[in-house]
Amino acid sequence: MxxxxxxxxxxxxxxxxxxxxxxxxxxxxxxxxxxxxxxxxxxxxxxxxxxxxxxxxxxxxxxxxxxxxxxxxxxxxxxxxxxxxxxxxxxxxxAVDPEPTHRVAALRTFVYPAPDLKRPHVAHLSLGATFAAQAQEGEYWQLAGGGFVFAGHAVPFGTAEADYAATAERLVGTPYLWGGRTSLGLDCSGLVQLCLEHAGRACPRDADQQERALGDSLPPGLDGLRRGDLVFWKGHVGLMLDAERLIHANGHHMAVAVEPLREAVARIAVKSFGTVTSIRRLDFSA
Incomplete structure (x- = not known):
C-alpha cells in the first residue's frame, strides 16, 4: 500500500x-x-x-x-x-526488461558507439546509474540498449561501497543543483541519498524524510561525533568526515564542500536554516 x-x-x-x-x-x-x-x-x-x-x-x-x-x-x-x-x-x-546487471561506480563514464575510446562518445552515465550488460567486448560492456561502457567504471549490480563518506569525498566540488542527484549537480539530500545508495542502503530523497527515517538520534551537542554521522537542520543535511569536518552540498559554496562543522553551524544559524535539529548515527551492522 x-x-x-x-x-x-x-x-x-x-x-x-x-x-x-x-x-x-x-x-x-x-x-x-x-x-x-x-x-x-x-x-x-x-x-x-x-x-x-x-x-x-x-x-x-x-x-x-x-x-x-x-x-x-x-x-x-x-x-x-x-x-x-x-x-x-x-x-x-x-521497457522494464532487461533488468540491470551493473552499476556505474565511477563519478561518470562515457557511452561509446563502439568498444573504442577514440570514437566520439554519445552520452555519459553518472555514478549510481545502472545498465543491463549484453556482452563484454575486450575492456567494454555492450549495453542492452546500445552503446559501450568501459568495464572498469562499473561493478556488478548489488555491489556496495561500505564507506559512504568516502563516496561523498569523491564528489567534492560538484556544483550545487536544487533537485540534483547526479555527479553533475547535487543538492544536500541528493548527496546523502546517492552516497548511501552506493553503500547499498535505501535512503529517502529529501532531508526531512531522511531525518525521520535514518539512524538513531544522538544527544544534543557537537561533541563526540564520528565519520558518517548525519547532521540535520530544517531543510538541510550534511555528513561528518570525522569529529570536526562536515561535507555537504550547499548554496553558500554552490558546490559540495568540506568545512569545520562549528563554522558551518554558526553561519547557517544566522544566514539560512537556523539551528541544528538533530544528529543521527547509522548502524550498518544490521
Whole structure:
C-alpha cells in the first residue's frame, strides 16, 4: 500500500490515482501503474507537466518506475527507488526488461558507439546509474540498449561501497543543483541519498524524510561525533568526515564542500536554516 501521509510519495490527484489507493483517497479514476524503466542517462522529475516546473529530483538510467499517465510528452510516475511521484519526460522511458546487471561506480563514464575510446562518445552515465550488460567486448560492456561502457567504471549490480563518506569525498566540488542527484549537480539530500545508495542502503530523497527515517538520534551537542554521522537542520543535511569536518552540498559554496562543522553551524544559524535539529548515527551492522 503506497504511503499517503506524504504527498511527495502519494500517486494521487483529484482526477487520477493508483488503483491501490481505491477506498483510501478520492479520485475520479484509478489505474494500475504500468512498469517502465528510465532509458536515458538522467531525467528531471518535475512537480508539474511543464518544462518550467520546478525540479524535485532526478531519475537515472536503470531506475524502475510505475507509469500512471502519459500525456502531452510527460509521464506521471512513481520512482520505485524512493517512492517519489512526479512528471518525467515521456521520451526518458523504456521497457522494464532487461533488468540491470551493473552499476556505474565511477563519478561518470562515457557511452561509446563502439568498444573504442577514440570514437566520439554519445552520452555519459553518472555514478549510481545502472545498465543491463549484453556482452563484454575486450575492456567494454555492450549495453542492452546500445552503446559501450568501459568495464572498469562499473561493478556488478548489488555491489556496495561500505564507506559512504568516502563516496561523498569523491564528489567534492560538484556544483550545487536544487533537485540534483547526479555527479553533475547535487543538492544536500541528493548527496546523502546517492552516497548511501552506493553503500547499498535505501535512503529517502529529501532531508526531512531522511531525518525521520535514518539512524538513531544522538544527544544534543557537537561533541563526540564520528565519520558518517548525519547532521540535520530544517531543510538541510550534511555528513561528518570525522569529529570536526562536515561535507555537504550547499548554496553558500554552490558546490559540495568540506568545512569545520562549528563554522558551518554558526553561519547557517544566522544566514539560512537556523539551528541544528538533530544528529543521527547509522548502524550498518544490521
Amino acid at each position: 503506497p504511503d499517503t501521509s506524504d504527498p511527495r510519495l502519494t500517486p494521487a490527484r483529484s482526477d487520477l490515482a493508483d488503483i491501490r489507493l481505491r477506498g483510501v483517497v478520492a479520485a475520479e479514476r484509478y489505474v494500475a501503474g504500468a512498469p517502465a524503466r528510465v532509458a536515458v542517462p538522467s531525467a528531471p522529475l518535475r512537480r508539474a507537466p511543464r518544462l518550467e516546473a520546478g525540479l524535485d529530483t532526478e531519475a537515472v538510467m536503470g531506475d524502475a518506475v510505475s507509469v500512471f499517465e502519459i500525456r502531452d510528452g510527460f509521464a506521471w510516475v512513481q520512482i520505485h527507488r524512493d517512492g517519489y511521484v512526479g512528471y518525467l519526460p515521456e521520451s526518458a522511458l523504456g
